[in-house]
Amino acid sequence: EAVLSSMMEGVLAVDTDSNVISLNVAGGRLLEIEPDAAAGKNIYEIIRDVELQAFLDEVLSGQKSKEQEICLGEHLERVLDLKGTVLKDSANETMGVVMVLRYITRLRRLENVLR
Secondary structure, three states: OHHHHHOOOEEEEEEOOOEEEEEOHHHHHHHOOOHHHHOOOEHHHHOOOHHHHHHHHHHHHHOOOEEEEEEEOOOOOEEEEEEEEEEEOOOOOEEEEEEEEEEOHHHHHHHHHHO
16 A cells, blocks of 8 residues: 555556556545545445446457546546556466556646647
């Protein structure tokens, strides 16, 4: 937990039923949800973003890593780089998905200005 809480990137882990296993402080800030309140809840009840939900579904059903950029917020004001992979236990059984979220809004805005 100490490692996750000190990371700049957001980290979200959900189980195979899409219930939140872990969400660090940075992830909560990026997704605008309280990490403690999210624990154990179904991710689809707390995050209503179709792109993010589809990303999680694809990683879990495809059983492979995936990377994608999405825009979040009512006015698509936040751009996130998502990296997701299947979370496995010591017996190599699928436990869920772990996802790293990186805030790249400023980077994308700079790129647009330079074009």
